[in-house]
Amino acid sequence: MADVLIIGAGPVGLFMAALLLQAGVDVQTVEQRSAPEPHSRAIGIHPPALAALARAGVGEALVGEGVRIRRGVALAGGKRLAEMSFAGVSDCFPFILSHPQGRTEALLERRVNGLKAGAVHRAVRLTGLSDDGGQVTVDAVGPCGAVRYAAPLVIAADGVRSSVRALQGIGVRGKDYPDSYVMGDFADGTGFGADAALFLAGDGIVESFPLPGQLRRWVVRLGARDAAGLTADGGDCAAWFTQCVRGRTGFEIDPGTNSMLSSFGVRTRLASRMVAGRVIMIGDAAHEVSPIGGQGMNLGWLDAEALAPIVTAALGGEDVAGSLRIFERTRLRAAAKAARQAEINMALGRPLADRRLALRNRGIAGVAAVPFVNSLIARRFTMH
Incomplete structure (x- = not known):
């Protein structure tokens, strides 16, 4: 019997396992996916x-493989409206790291x-769970x-469709x-x-982020006409996607270089x-937020970092009831804050008619031009 059983071997469950194992806690992790x-x-x-x-011992490898995004730029009609630097958000990591989740999971595992x-x-699928007050089966x-399986504590990191x-x-x-x-x-x-x-x-925001290997991720906000066009495209989604990007951004991307295409x-x-x-x-078992803004996995x-010392204290015989209440309250509050930030991000990217579009874009340019406000927004976007 392990000290802790973790359900879910995605990026969060694996990170939780690494934190506890390096603190001397005996951990088992089970995952429904076979790969x-x-x-x-x-x-x-x-x-x-x-x-x-x-x-947790994986930072150096992540930074070595990833792309350090130190700046974001906003454009409209081929003109640069604003830019935001992440230079002041952290002494150690003054950037957002772009690193594919699959590789992140591999390094954590x-x-x-x-x-x-x-x-x-x-390839382990849960069918039942019981807690007798002394251990969980x-x-x-x-x-x-x-x-x-049996353990004094179970930590569920099994995603948005959490069985636990x-x-x-x-x-x-x-x-x-x-x-x-x-x-x-696509190739960048x-x-x-x-x-x-x-x-x-005006037809909706397009976001573009660098990836390792000279690739770039494009995220397109769909409108009603886009959804209809995508459905009626005859299956060549990559061609439709590249046409949509060209129409909104002016940039050509090669549909033949597509390595992933997904709607959500x-x-x-x-x-x-x-x-x-x-x-x-x-x-995600506890809180699912919009991917727009990229805060969900983070x-x-x-959550795991806040929980790890509470778990080690509990296994050492300490009364952690109060600490768990604080943990739950603060982490749910953080998730609600991230959800509100995502709502703002989505609202800024929705389709707008010409006059409202011009007003929005001028507003964004004006706000970004104020250094203090620009810095404040950069900290908010990077979860400070």
């Missing part, structure tokens, strides 16, 4: 999360296996049939948004280098609680 997800949705690592990852060989068990089905949350009967409150997006990764011929770019087009809608979900007896939920890492 890591090959495609990356999340790519942005913000300075507070990068500092936490460094403390390597770290976990280096701390404890065989700590990650894949988890029933599951693995590659060889039924299996049972469902088995515990924990409710969520949330909101669905009308916004829809398509994102794709923009000349932006390591800069992020936001194109404030947006919603917010906050669990009514993160702590239920000896079961604690972190990451929130999960910061």
